Amino acid sequence: MAGKPKLYYFNGRGRMETIRWLLAAAGIEFEEQFLETRKDLLKLQQDGALLFQQVPMVEIDGMKMVQTRAVLNYISGKHNLYGKDLKERALIDMYVEATMDLNEMIMLHPIQLPETKAKHFATIIEKATTRYIPVYEKALKDHGQDFLVGNRFSRADVQLLETILMAEECKPDILSKFPVLQGFKAKISNIPTIKKFLQPGSQRKPPLDEKLVPKVKSIFYTDNE
Template sequence: MPSYTITYFPVRGRCQATRMLLADQGQTWKEDVVTLDTWMKGDLKATCLYGQLPKFTDGAFTLYQSNAILRYLGRKHGLYGKDDQERALLDMANDGVEDLRNKYLVLIYQNYDEGKDKYVKDLPAQLKPFETLLKQNQGGKAFIVGDQISFVDYNLLDLLLIHQTLAPGCLDTFPLLSAYVARLSSRPNLKAFLASPQHTGLPINGNGKQ
């Protein structure tokens, strides 16, 4: 039996980067799927530290907050850089991913119809820092930081894939990001996961917007 359990809604949402990491690293996990009806009853919510999901367990150890989960798995599986400087750069890059993800979530859940055109227009400015980070690291031929994949790469890949759904062609003016997405998506375990029902069978968001 796998020691990892993800408790979350039947969507990709804030858990897909974690799933990508686990799949790519050859790990198995159990999905404890929470329906909206179950969540609205409030019993499970009352037990969650911050009143929200995802919840992640590793045996008897429980974590909340999606980025804390990613960092934990990054430390555990050697995906958190090789020295203090790399780890600091990874933290910086992940904070950038979180900033853009939060803007995306505001669009999806609060301002989709009125705000999508402006969001897409402004998107190049939001993506440029990631192109810059790639260029600064071996000319964009490696990962977002360093020469080994990190937890941030899974988080950024997820973010870029959902933006390619939102705005097809959004990476056309970012050759390094485009190549990065293709390169990571072709890793054997990730490629299999991205083609599996655990990815294709789940909506990106809980309200049907994408």
């Protein structure tokens, strides 16, 4: 029997967080090996563990997988979270790519320079409420089903919920004009595996504390050694 997946990253969200979400949603327990210093990253690189010399890296099913989207695709396919056919997968991919765009904007906010922070925040809110969130509201309203694609639970639902919760951390009332998504959020949050992941003490990570930004940069950037 294969062991638990093992995740290699710093002790924070970043590009690993969506992988944590997807494993948790699939009911898969996982272990984590946190990078605390640049030496930890260099050791992985020197050991040949990182195909492209970068993390996130996930040891799973005898593989050392890198590239976030490749890892997410594998987990989704393995655990039946990727639609029933190619057309559903294409639609899931479109939804997911958009949530990842918004997710990344929010994720990068704590590392913005002070002089660009306010403008960056305003851009997040503007794009969330005019470009991204309305699309999901309309999709759910138009087909009247519980899930985004094919009326079955998929990675699109998991990643949308993750991004909604991140957007609410920026603006708590961001869904105030989107009643269908409010219902979606409540419904998906109560799926047992996700409800467990949302409880205190889970492996879900909090927003990046700005005080930790120098430490994170010191792991990934040589200028900060």
